[in-house]
Amino acid sequence: MDVSSLPQPGQRRSLVRIVSASMIGTTVEWYDFFLYTSAAALVFNTLFFPTSDPLTGTLLAFTTYAIGFAARPIGGLVFGHFGDRIGRKKLLVASLLMMGGATFLIGLLPTYASIGVAAPILLTLLRLVQGFALGGEWGGAVLIVSEHGDARRRGFWASWPQAGVPAGNLLATAVLAVLAAWQPADAFEAWGWRIPFLLSALLVVVGLWVRLAVAESPVFLDAARRASERGADERAPVVEVLRRSWRQVLIAMGARMGENVSYYVITAFILVYVTQTLGLERSVALNAVLVASAVHLVVIPLWGLLSDVVGRRAVYLFGAVGMAVWSFVFFVLLDTRSAGVIMVAATVGLVLHGAMYGPQAAFFSELFGTRVRYSGASIGYQLASIGAGAVAPLIAVALLAAWDSTVPVSLYVVGMCLLSVIAVLLATETRGAALDDGDTVVAELPSGKARVTT
Numbered sequence: 001m002d003v004s005s006l007p008q009p010g011q012r013r014s015l016v017r018i019v020s021a022s023m024i025g026t027t028v029e030w031y032d033f034f035l036y037t038s039a040a041a042l043v044f045n046t047l048f049f050p051t052s053d054p055l056t057g058t059l060l061a062f063t064t065y066a067i068g069f070a071a072r073p074i075g076g077l078v079f080g081h082f083g084d085r086i087g088r089k090k091l092l093v094a095s096l097l098m099m100g101g102a103t104f105l106i107g108l109l110p111t112y113a114s115i116g117v118a119a120p121i122l123l124t125l126l127r128l129v130q131g132f133a134l135g136g137e138w139g140g141a142v143l144i145v146s147e148h149g150d151a152r153r154r155g156f157w158a159s160w161p162q163a164g165v166p167a168g169n170l171l172a173t174a175v176l177a178v179l180a181a182w183q184p185a186d187a188f189e190a191w192g193w194r195i196p197f198l199l200s201a202l203l204v205v206v207g208l209w210v211r212l213a214v215a216e217s218p219v220f221l222d223a224a225r226r227a228s229e230r231g232a233d234e235r236a237p238v239v240e241v242l243r244r245s246w247r248q249v250l251i252a253m254g255a256r257m258g259e260n261v262s263y264y265v266i267t268a269f270i271l272v273y274v275t276q277t278l279g280l281e282r283s284v285a286l287n288a289v290l291v292a293s294a295v296h297l298v299v300i301p302l303w304g305l306l307s308d309v310v311g312r313r314a315v316y317l318f319g320a321v322g323m324a325v326w327s328f329v330f331f332v333l334l335d336t337r338s339a340g341v342i343m344v345a346a347t348v349g350l351v352l353h354g355a356m357y358g359p360q361a362a363f364f365s366e367l368f369g370t371r372v373r374y375s376g377a378s379i380g381y382q383l384a385s386i387g388a389g390a391v392a393p394l395i396a397v398a399l400l401a402a403w404d405s406t407v408p409v410s411l412y413v414v415g416m417c418l419l420s421v422i423a424v425l426l427a428t429e430t431r432g433a434a435l436d437d438g439d440t441v442v443a444e445l446p447s448g449k450a451r452v453t454t
Helices: 009-042 054-086 088-106 118-146 151-182 185-192 194-198 200-211 218-230 237-244 246-277 282-310 312-334 339-365 370-387 392-403 407-426
Strands: 441-444 450-453
Touching (some): 009 118, 009 151, 009 194, 009 200, 009 246, 054 088, 054 237, 054 392, 088 194, 118 370, 151 185, 218 370, 237 370, 246 339, 246 407, 312 407, 339 370, 392 407
16 A cells, blocks of 8 residues: 555644535535425425415425525536636635525515515525525535545545535424424414524524635646646636536436435425324424434445445445335335334435435546536536426425325335436446546546546
8 A cells, every 4th residue: 555645644634624614614504405495394385375275385385495406507507617717615605605695584584474475586586596505515515625635535535515414404403393392383483483594694604714714625726727837728617518528417417316306305305294194293303304314414424435445336326226115115114103213214214315425425526527527516416406306395295195195206216216326337436536637537447447547
């Protein structure tokens, strides 16, 4: 083993700081985003979309939730372009400010009862800002870690920003669970739901303070220097990535489908199913998601670490196949109406989801060259969100309403997991690929290992 390839103590400390800063910022942004998701399932249906049918109101609330996803690819394109041109750090700061501002304003919004149709319109506009900001967040957060770390443990280190997703969900769910337990239902619906949105301002200040201390990616700085020395006019990163790396973009999109759909069925649709179909208290669903998210937070880096040992594809495929099987078991366990069993259903589901999400950051980062990496990873990741997570709760609610059965919902998850399996099987094994060349191309050797050429 070449000891010189391993990070030295000073480098490791620097990497830990970068990982911590990236994860804290990601946690804050996903707290904001998930807060909306939970509120859409619990209170927005009556406050902003009052109808005689609760399920219809929920569908309308989830429609604005989906609109936020529609804005994510646009954010990915814009942030990806500038992130590949001027650096990762500046864009990470901008995304945090945009997300936090939109979330805080949602907490101040008048409801339908106060200003009529203007209320859902304003809510939708702020959701668009949230989606736009989040579209640029993911690429920058995972890339700045991937490009600082070493190839041998990239899966582990890059998975920590991914863990910011369950951390944000954990924080959002915990705040809502405390408020739901502390307040009567009418008080929570009248004003209590606003508290976690307003708390976002404090979290953004903390996240901003941490992110401003992060150093720019040395891989990006080196690629930018070499591009400047060449002096040649470069195409826009989005044009270049679609011209040279369209196959990798499609692979990333396909790999995302099962992962993204299954996640929102487990964390968002469960709130609707447990409260409206099973008739249980909202605290049962919130506590289940709370415990499951805590376990999810722990296992994501472990799956990332395993991908450093056995490869990205093997771990990803295990998660996709496991989730397809669990999608049927999941609803059987929910139907027991037992709080403990429901908790197990959500927890096992997110453990299997983590097998896809843990290696994903390193996997997607390794698919693209440095000068188009932010654009390529963001486009693949965020475009898939439109056809996956954006519509997953909508489709699940519609299938349940149409068939009065969860079997179609499970089949829907299976179909999306199958797409992920196909995409990953078509991909090369990227474990160990170098990220330090702006013209990197990953090719597959007969052994299945990655070769890096320029």
